[in-house]
Amino acid sequence: MADLLIENIAEVASPRGSTPRRGPDQGSVVRTPDAEILCRDGVIAFVGSTEQRRAELGELPDVARLDAGGGTVIPGFVDPHTHLPWAGSREVEFAQRLSGRSYMEIAAEGGGILSTVRSTRAASEEQLVARVAERLDWMLVGGTTTAEAKSGYGLSTEDELKQLRAIRNASASHAVDLVPTLMAAHEIPPEHREQRERYLDLICNEIVPAVAEQKLAVFSDVFCEHGVFTQEESRRVLTAGREHGLQPRLHADEFVDSGGAELAAELGALSADHLIAISEAGIDALAGSGVIATLLPGTSFFLMKHTYAPARRMVEAGVPIALATDCNPGSSFTESMPMVFVLAVFELGLSIEEALTGVTLNAACSLGLGDRIGSIEVGKRADLLVLDAPNLLHLAYHYGVNLVRVVVKGGRVAHRNPLPG
Numbered sequence: 001m002a003d004l005l006i007e008n009i010a011e012v013a014s015p016r017g018s019t020p021r022r023g024p025d026q027g028s029v030v031r032t033p034d035a036e037i038l039c040r041d042g043v044i045a046f047v048g049s050t051e052q053r054r055a056e057l058g059e060l061p062d063v064a065r066l067d068a069g070g071g072t073v074i075p076g077f078v079d080p081h082t083h084l085p086w087a088g089s090r091e092v093e094f095a096q097r098l099s100g101r102s103y104m105e106i107a108a109e110g111g112g113i114l115s116t117v118r119s120t121r122a123a124s125e126e127q128l129v130a131r132v133a134e135r136l137d138w139m140l141v142g143g144t145t146t147a148e149a150k151s152g153y154g155l156s157t158e159d160e161l162k163q164l165r166a167i168r169n170a171s172a173s174h175a176v177d178l179v180p181t182l183m184a185a186h187e188i189p190p191e192h193r194e195q196r197e198r199y200l201d202l203i204c205n206e207i208v209p210a211v212a213e214q215k216l217a218v219f220s221d222v223f224c225e226h227g228v229f230t231q232e233e234s235r236r237v238l239t240a241g242r243e244h245g246l247q248p249r250l251h252a253d254e255f256v257d258s259g260g261a262e263l264a265a266e267l268g269a270l271s272a273d274h275l276i277a278i279s280e281a282g283i284d285a286l287a288g289s290g291v292i293a294t295l296l297p298g299t300s301f302f303l304m305k306h307t308y309a310p311a312r313r314m315v316e317a318g319v320p321i322a323l324a325t326d327c328n329p330g331s332s333f334t335e336s337m338p339m340v341f342v343l344a345v346f347e348l349g350l351s352i353e354e355a356l357t358g359v360t361l362n363a364a365c366s367l368g369l370g371d372r373i374g375s376i377e378v379g380k381r382a383d384l385l386v387l388d389a390p391n392l393l394h395l396a397y398h399y400g401v402n403l404v405r406v407v408v409k410g411g412r413v414a415h416r417n418p419l420p421g
Contacts, residue, residue: 004039004411009068013392014075014376015361020320027353039382039411068386076145076383077337078363081273081294081324084135084149085128085163088119090329113187116329120153128166136176138335140415143404145383146177152186157207160184164216175414179367182211185222185229185237204240212244220246224260231259253278265289271366275309287317292366296326297343298334311348322366323358345396352396382411
């Protein structure tokens with residue numbers, strides 16, 4: 001693999017370390033001015049000034065060069081919560097919500113998740129691969145280099161496996177790496193509505209073992225929420241997953257306090273996600289457990305809830321915060337981590353530095369990848385973004401535009417966005 005020297009960098013901005021940053025450390029970001037980065041064999045080999053590089057490594061006449069143009073370099077975005085493999089669209093439901101109907105009202109009438117289930121079941125695996133690839137293209141444009149992707153729109157053994165294979169196959173031929181999650185416990189499918197225990201048996205005794213046997217997922221997830229899966233049902237599903245080598249993570253306390261945060265702490269999940277309605281007891285449980293809180297401000301924004309997860313309270317309590325898009329067709333149809341970054345600053349009340357940690361290192365740690373990606377340090381994989389910005393602050397200050405100019409993945413240029421003008 002060819003070496004790459006990124007030069008003419010106005011600022012390198014990155015958190016440090018391989019474990020989640022929490023409390024005051026959530027905002028601990030190293031900002032290095034007038035820097036260069038050398039990528040060698042896909043990993044970062046040097047970060048520092050031109051003078052340091054010359055003193056330590058010489059002139060490097062045979063190394064390919066990338067001119068950052070006086071821009072800022074940050075780690076590639078890591079999106080730790082998405083629902084990428086779906087078919088169909090729900091813009092009609094979106095219009096209904098604009099007219100005043102609630103997400104839960106629409107779902108109760110057969111819309112919502114079950115609408116997408118019908119479309120996804122009808123789609124071929126090849127069609128799902130194509131849809132995932134299209135969404136990965138949008139992610140790459142916005143600077144995402146690694147993402148998690150869930151099943152959960154199949155809700156049968158055959159269709160959950162189909163979704164997970166689509167995740168694997170799309171990722172295999174794309175620059176964006178995907179980490180797969182089994183989420184058969186996303187909703188009760190229509191054919192099991194009158195016998196939900198039968199569906200729980202199917203998840204635990206058939207779907208989970210099949211996914212584990214075929215090595216199609218790293219995590220298992222469950223929608224622990226009033227009207228979906230109870231805390232006890234969620235515990236059963238996640239325990240079954242863990243017994244088959246699938247690490248737990250869960251949707252928790254999105255609409256009401258369901259005890260999901262406490263369950264995540266009890267099970268030692270890597271992540272508890274959403275947490276809009278988390279209680280003080282739930283915050284305390286997360287703070288004492290090491291579970292990462294993955295917050296999804298795009299969901300509140302898209303659903304026009306005007307209520308967001310209490311991010312500042314969590315930071316003060318010592319809960320590490322990650323940020324994600326929740327990319328899905330019903331409650332947050334966006335692949336844009338820059339949009340999530342802006343919402344985290346303006347609506348969650350995070351500082352720019354805290355938000356950067358949330359979309360990079362803490363997000364990587366929530367996927368068990370903090371030792372490999374998420375920060376710009378020697379020895380980590382060279383997943384980097386060159387921003388058309390003189391410093392980190394512009395990532396929120398200059399909002400509503402895509403400041404990502406070059407995406408470097410594994411030490412190679414994976415994408416270039418044209419400069420305006």
